[in-house]
Amino acid sequence: MQSMKRRTATRTAVLAATMAGALAIGGCSAGGDGETEIDVEAQSVGAMEEFAADEQFTATEPLEISMLWTDWPEVPVTDDWEVFDVIEERTGVALELTHVPFSDATEKRSLLISAGDAPTVIPLVYTGEEEPFVSSGAVLPISDYIEYMPNFRKYVEEWDLGEMIDRLKQSDGKYYMLPGLQEVSVPVFSMIIRKDVFDEVGAPAPETWEDLRTGLELIKEAYPDSTPLADGFEGQSMLNYAAHAFGTQAGWGFGDGTIWNEEAGELEYAGASEGYRDMVEFFHGLVEDGLLDTESFTAADAGGGAADVAEKMAADRVFAASGSNGTVNEFATALDETAGAGQYELVQIAPPGGEAGMLVEPRNFWNGFMLSADIAESPNFVATLQFLDWLYYNPDAREMLRWGVEGETYDKAADGTITLKPEYSYDDFNINPDGATDIKTDLGWANDVLAGSTESRALKESYNAPQFVEYIDTVLSTRTPRDPNPPAPLDEAELEQASLLSTPLSDAVRTATLQFILGDRDLSEWDAYVAELEAAGMTTYVDLIDGARERFAEQNG
Template sequence: MSSVFGRTPSGATRRRVIGFSLAAGGAAALAACSDDGGTEIDVEAQSKGAMENFAADMQFTATEPFTLSVLWTDWPDLPITDQWQFFKEVEKRTNVKMEVTNIPFSDATEKRSLLISAGDAPTVIPLVYTGDESSFVSSGAILPMSDYVEHMPNFQKYVEEWDLGDMVNNLKQADGKYYMLPGLQEVSVPVFTVVIRKDVFEEVGAGVPQTWDEMRAALVKIKEKYPDSKPLADGFEGASMLNYASHAWGARAGWGFGNGMVDDGSGKLEYTAVTEGYKQMVEFFRGLVEDGLLDTDSMTAANDGSGGGSVTEKVAGNLVFAASGSPGTAIEFQQALNETVGEGNHEVVVIPPPGGPAGQIVEPRNFWNGFMLNAEIADSENFVAILQFLDWLYYNQEARELIRWGVLDETYTKDASGKITLKPEFSLNAYNINPGAPTDIQRDLGWSNAVFADSSESRALKESYNSPTFVEYVEAVLSSRTPRDPNPPAPLDEAELESSSLMATPLKDTVDTNTLKFILGERDIAEWDDYVGELEAQGLQQYVDLINTARERFEEENS
């Protein structure tokens, strides 16, 4: 049995700076003096191409053109081409030409690490999630972004307007600085949750489950109606379902396991996988397996058919009626059901993650993917202009709309209410918009590309390309669920990072293996204490003490 419990394709607000002058008299304003004591920029030497008085919501256009190197992850089903309108239009508007270094999606993390470690990384390193940067801090290979955000007015504006200041503060490493800038989300809802056949749930008189107990009761009724089914499935080797379900028990699991630490209620941290809440979660899912309500293949195999038929195929065949997924998964289920039960004969919806003993809570508000910068760029004559360009690209709202939809009145229209409509000759097949139109704005033009599009978003932009059911899902989560408090930050110094990695990996391997063994019935839950003892023998207490020491230090330094 194998398991890949990976991560999903997620303080004081800084002083808002509206703009600055590059004139000699404005030199003091240009110095990047962050709240943590930033690094000064040589105004005359490093402002080539920068705009004077650059401000939030302003179109960035370099006063002199320059080329910027970017690390680009290639998706196997979305081949990149330098003829994409995306590259041409961004260059036309900004005077910045992107020069890409390509790495394959299949081993993007490893390739990225090798390039950074060898000093060969491009200037901009996108698709970075919080925590990815930690291993590169001590080497000095990446730039401390907190030293320079004074020159990024869009970033600062939306951190403030969307109340993300405390979350940004928690990005700090042990030295008090943060080294990546994340994608900012005006609203944050779990991307993966339960996708259900609402028509079937209503057919058996269950309705939409609000808690896991209600989900179980509904699954029992569905099993009675469809005895050959195992009505609940994951399809992501167990990692997705345990991720979004764990919060209902006050635990962390699956994709969201992270360093494994949770607040014990007294300000200290404890290891989630030995808590009573984690045990109760395991017992709940074990009960589903015992009663034939959970598809066991989907807990050990990806949704690709390798487990004896994919989850999508089982949904289409009336063997699964609820499964882990995202809005994209819901579309796949709908398309498959159109072929089997017929269009109009089913209703697939995405529902808020069910609640549980810990309450109607979901994962903490999340950042989305952002970027790091190669530290060598700090000496560039275009340094200020690069900061301005990236501030525009990642955080300016017009830029975000451009990257998602293309050129206004060319690929899409926008009415007085702000509603966006893709023109009929264009499709966005990834979101089932205008299927069959001759030109896909993603595949053929490069808009909605996975490197830049899925980063910073307002709520309106997020809802503009998603289905009506997803818009309803967002509203349902925001109105009926409470985000969990953020995971307590405990940044480690270089020596602690090395020690923790040596301990964390074998501990997590033991957790992953035994979590599935317990759930699948391959290990009796009566052996729980033995399992805890095995973790203790691997140095669990030493690991917990290490993280708690880092946590206490962070609190003292940021109180």
């Protein structure tokens, strides 16, 4: 077995290279079915002859596969991480890591890919991030080879994700990344409320944003020194999950800025839509009435962000705020110090509905991976595909990556219930906090590169608190995912043009959004703001995206 030093040795990388140094790929002949042919016999070294879904992959001879690894400063890879050793024991595959720091991981990844120095496996890729590398041929058109990935095919079908996969297609009809699959998809971030205080003032858990406003007004009367609603993520989290109720998209979910107008049958620019204005006007009204903590919309984590919101929650100055299930733990820790354990009730609620309906974000994927295109010439090509199919989509592998080794770090009951052994902790989710060894920081399980990808509902529920399971049930039973925008993949020239237009437009939207909400710009200037977007090329940009949509629809029936 190779040593940890060998596995984690950083490969020499030309990080000073520019985007112009794209990797040139030798041509492969296209088969009659439009897929790319490979020499299966010559390129199946190490592959299993019969590899099926839900089976253990074990290479027929030892393999070494290179992988890009993002280093979080608070979770450094150590010699004691057993995750890599267990993967190698079970599969015969040793992972050789190329490390990039979290602080500039995206930029370093781009440089490595463009210089032709990227490892074979490029993880932590979200949909859309592959687009800049398609035209150069630097990444593999992986849709040509999914016949070698039975787990991926099985769970796409079982979890009804086929239409979503089709939306990954680029202008050539192929897709270049495989995402993390989710059996159930609910917003990770929504609103966390002090339910005990809402009950105290006679305000039920809000179903709509108007319900929330009513509850905030009652809380403000009872706690006049409070500004009861906060975000903690510069407004980007709250606007993200609020936007759908107003028929638009905003914040973290602004995307490329275009949104489908069903009535008009075309895309429009979200930041100039009536729904966007309604959303901005609503939040401005909260600010005017002292119901929204403006600091939490403007300050980053240092002095006014999520940590500051937790302090305000503990001091009875904030009673509803954005967050995830992990944020609930942060708020609870702060409240234990002031209110006392058991003296409060925190609930993560489904995103409130509004004038557009009881809508939440479209069903989505989690991070997945790309492959460097030169793997298509490797004698280990099929074995690499089989290994990644097991690693990313096999349910036993996914459970292992989250929890470790059954019987060693955790036990599993006949009904599927997973229990972490008492000598181990999982600090991220406050499981066994007195355990001497944390499965993530000490052993490498539940790491952010591999564990946070494909999940069944059962696996997702296994490490989350019962309150989050209730949140999942509530969202699935009372909210409707908004339909995603129709696919509009751009060709190389269009991508370049779109990139020149999209950034100044989105920057202008973000700046004006905060100005309108905080009262630094009067809403009477809305038309002037839209004119500014027009002057920045909004119509040209939307026409470009909508033209790509029309072309793709025509080409794909």
